[in-house]
Amino acid sequence: MTKGSRARVMENSIAFGKRLVTKEEYFTAGHRACVGCGEALAVRLACKALGSNVIITMATGCMEVVSSQFPYSAWTVPWVHTLFENAAAVASGIEAGLKARRRKGRGAEAEVHVVAMAGDGGTSDIGLQALSGALERGHDFLYLCFDNEAYMNTGIQRSSATPFGASTTTSPAGRKSIGQVTWKKNMPAIAAAHGIPYVATACPSYPFDLMDKVAKGAAVHGPAYIHIFSVCPTGWRCAPELAVNIGRLAVQTGIFPLYEIEDGKYRLTVNVARRKPIKEYLQLQGRFRHLSDEIIGKIQERVDSEYAALVDKVSRARGNRQA
Amino acid sequence: MGKRIGIEVSLAIAEAARLANVDVVSAYPITPQTHIVEHLAALVADGELDAECIPVESEHSAMSACLGAAASGARTFTATAGQGLELMHEVLYVASAMRLPIVMAVANRALSAPINIWGDQSDVMAVRDTGWIQIFVENGQQAVDNVLCGFRIAEDHRVLLPVMVHLDGFYLTHVIEPVDMPEQEEVDRFIPPNRYPVPLDPARPVTMGGFGPPYIYTETKKAQEVNLTAAKAVVLECWQEFGHRFGRHYSPVEHYGSQEAKVLLLTVGSFSETAMEAIDRMRGKGRDVGQLRLRLWRPFPFAELRQAVRNAEIVIILDRAISFGGPGGPVASEIKSALYNEKHRPRVVSIVGGLGGRDITVSGFEDIINRGIEIAQKGSDQEFEMFGVRE
Numbered sequence: 001m002t003k004g005s006r007a008r009v010m011e012n013s014i015a016f017g018k019r020l021v022t023k024e025e026y027f028t029a030g031h032r033a034c035v036g037c038g039e040a041l042a043v044r045l046a047c048k049a050l051g052s053n054v055i056i057t058m059a060t061g062c063m064e065v066v067s068s069q070f071p072y073s074a075w076t077v078p079w080v081h082t083l084f085e086n087a088a089a090v091a092s093g094i095e096a097g098l099k100a101r102r103r104k105g106r107g108a109e110a111e112v113h114v115v116a117m118a119g120d121g122g123t124s125d126i127g128l129q130a131l132s133g134a135l136e137r138g139h140d141f142l143y144l145c146f147d148n149e150a151y152m153n154t155g156i157q158r159s160s161a162t163p164f165g166a167s168t169t170t171s172p173a174g175r176k177s178i179g180q181v182t183w184k185k186n187m188p189a190i191a192a193a194h195g196i197p198y199v200a201t202a203c204p205s206y207p208f209d210l211m212d213k214v215a216k217g218a219a220v221h222g223p224a225y226i227h228i229f230s231v232c233p234t235g236w237r238c239a240p241e242l243a244v245n246i247g248r249l250a251v252q253t254g255i256f257p258l259y260e261i262e263d264g265k266y267r268l269t270v271n272v273a274r275r276k277p278i279k280e281y282l283q284l285q286g287r288f289r290h291l292s293d294e295i296i297g298k299i300q301e302r303v304d305s306e307y308a309a310l311v312d313k314v315s316r317a318r319g320n321r322q323a
Numbered sequence: 324m325g326k327r328i329g330i331e332v333s334l335a336i337a338e339a340a341r342l343a344n345v346d347v348v349s350a351y352p353i354t355p356q357t358h359i360v361e362h363l364a365a366l367v368a369d370g371e372l373d374a375e376c377i378p379v380e381s382e383h384s385a386m387s388a389c390l391g392a393a394a395s396g397a398r399t400f401t402a403t404a405g406q407g408l409e410l411m412h413e414v415l416y417v418a419s420a421m422r423l424p425i426v427m428a429v430a431n432r433a434l435s436a437p438i439n440i441w442g443d444q445s446d447v448m449a450v451r452d453t454g455w456i457q458i459f460v461e462n463g464q465q466a467v468d469n470v471l472c473g474f475r476i477a478e479d480h481r482v483l484l485p486v487m488v489h490l491d492g493f494y495l496t497h498v499i500e501p502v503d504m505p506e507q508e509e510v511d512r513f514i515p516p517n518r519y520p521v522p523l524d525p526a527r528p529v530t531m532g533g534f535g536p537p538y539i540y541t542e543t544k545k546a547q548e549v550n551l552t553a554a555k556a557v558v559l560e561c562w563q564e565f566g567h568r569f570g571r572h573y574s575p576v577e578h579y580g581s582q583e584a585k586v587l588l589l590t591v592g593s594f595s596e597t598a599m600e601a602i603d604r605m606r607g608k609g610r611d612v613g614q615l616r617l618r619l620w621r622p623f624p625f626a627e628l629r630q631a632v633r634n635a636e637i638v639i640i641l642d643r644a645i646s647f648g649g650p651g652g653p654v655a656s657e658i659k660s661a662l663y664n665e666k667h668r669p670r671v672v673s674i675v676g677g678l679g680g681r682d683i684t685v686s687g688f689e690d691i692i693n694r695g696i697e698i699a700q701k702g703s704d705q706e707f708e709m710f711g712v713r714e
Contacts, residue, residue, distance in 0.1 A: 092384070
């Protein structure tokens with residue numbers, strides 16, 4: 001089956017979907033993630049796409065805490081956690097170490113995918129410098145950012161990935177505040193600005209799209225970055241059973257579009273013919289419950305303009321391809 | 324045997340890492356460490372060393388990449404100084420707790436503010452409790468020898484701990500000295516191949532760096548303490564073997580002058596050699612003084628230290644770092660606590676000097692010894708004195 005085609009099959013034939021995915025689990029059941037955790041689902045799917053020939057390094061955060069509590073481990077692949085802000089730097093060292101040993105005939109013969117995983121805080125805040133360094137140096141590794149839009153592990157504090165208007169414990173909505181007053185940092189654009197071969201966005205609500213992208217990112221030579229939208233029912237104050245739906249709505253409203261940037265060229269991987277109003281997405285989540293129609297209107301305007309800018313980049317890339 | 328050459332000490336350290344045939348060098352430039360990593364980069368560029376150099380964007384990432392490299396089973400080297408060592412701080416604890424055999428040369432440098440690029444030992448003292456094996460050297464030869472020993476000690480399966488080799492910034496890093504560089508075959512025989520027992524390998528998956536709640540954290544720390552303390556025997560064994568093969572001998576605490584002297588000056592690092600001149604001069608005048616040099620800083624050599632001061636009445640300690648509002652020099656307070664429960668213990672005098680590149684001359688050391696004796700005899704209303712402060 002060719003790359004990208006699994007997603008199309010999924011659209012047409014949900015019933016046979018599970019045959020397209022390995023039954024092998026690399027991030028196994030029994031971990032301590034919350035009910036309905038979109039991030040755990042995303043990690044599980046990403047690992048299925050990566051397979052067993054992988055070394056994972058993970059930043060401090062929810063997934064590290066829920067998966068590695070001594071003496072248990074949810075991991076059946078080599079996995080290492082060290083600190084919060086350095087997943088990309090640790091990945092650099094692993095990649096360099098394997099490369100040198102392979103070249104010098106000191107073991108490590110087979111090519112292994114080196115993958116760094118971190119949350120939005122570990123990526124767009126405290127780990128941004130280490131990530132930028134590793135992307136710029138061109139290490140052959142894949143970086144997966146699991147974005148649940150706040151510091152959930154420490155108790156829902158705002159990060160630079162928290163969306164405008166969201167109430168968190170450090171950007172609380174109050175009589176004089178609408179909650180977060182800044183717009184979400186555009187991490188995929190920052191990653192892409194490094195001129196790396198592959199950047200993508202993904203969401204586990206679109207599992208085949210996610211897995212195709214992870215496989216693609218692991219296969220490219222050089223750095224790849226995938227920003228994965230991970231619904232957090234605990235932090236977003238939404239019903240756990242709605243996690244997958246809310247992920248779909250994020251894509252269908254256009255607040256989190258699914259696209260990829262290959263060698264600088266943008267392509268939408270999930271086309272949304274008619275975007276739904278942003279209110280449909282916001283109203284399911286307690287973190288936005290305080291927002292007035294006026295503020296929701298402002299968010300709608302922002303989503304519209306950002307989506308238009310993205311579509312513009314996509315059509316320019318298409319134009320170039322045709323020319 | 325190898326040949327004796329005149330070489331800048333930084334370059335000699337890089338040559339030692341080349342002789343150890345390191346796989347990964349991950350470093351960020353900081354004065355006065357730069358010549359070490361520049362020379363390593365040049366060796367790789369010229370094909371004289373087959374290694375991956377990772378020119379990271381900070382010291383935090385330098386040490387983080389070292390974690391990854393060492394965990395993947397690669398022989399790993401880095402170097403830093405001063406602020407760089409402080410920026411690595413939290414990563415240093417992880418390297419030792421995760422039993423990763425990294426070797427690091429530290430070009431000891433003062434800490435900001437005010438910014439100062441010159442030598443002192445404030446940086447070392449701030450990382451005292453990070454769980455690394457820490458060795459001080461006094462000249463280029465010792466630096467080369469202990470970098471080589473560092474790999475053998477760190478990668479020994481009874482140890483598996485990172486090693487810092489401390490050398491004074493500028494005083495050592497930037498001087499040209501005669502150094503005996505061993506032959507490649509000799510080094511190959513001395514340092515066995517690195518066979519890290521649990522590397523990150525898809526064929527044998529391991530989970531490293533898991534979450535340690537209260538029910539296990541204390542036990543992990545106990546294991547670390549037992550491990551580091553037990554490493555002393557391997558350090559001694561390594562130095563003995565090194566002496567046997569290369570004819571240069573190292574001990575955790577070393578004497579100069581007389582072992583029986585009633586007054587001892589304890590120094591750390593390159594100032595020791597200047598202090599030796601002062602000891603010679605004073606002994607020439609009939610003064611009963613001697614010198615102790617502390618070589619092994621962690622694990623701390625309690626037995627050797629107690630043995631070394633058994634005849635002394637006064638031990639004067641020169642610290643090139645300060646513990647603000649505290650008991651004076653960090654080395655002095657360690658020595659005091661090591662001797663406190665002894666039946667016979669000398670008076671311990673703490674002098675702080677030589678900060679941020681301030682030199683101490685031979686006559687300066689004579690003044691320190693004379694002042695130290697005076698404080699020991701008459702007492703002082705201060706916990707420590709600072710030497711050479713311009714009023």
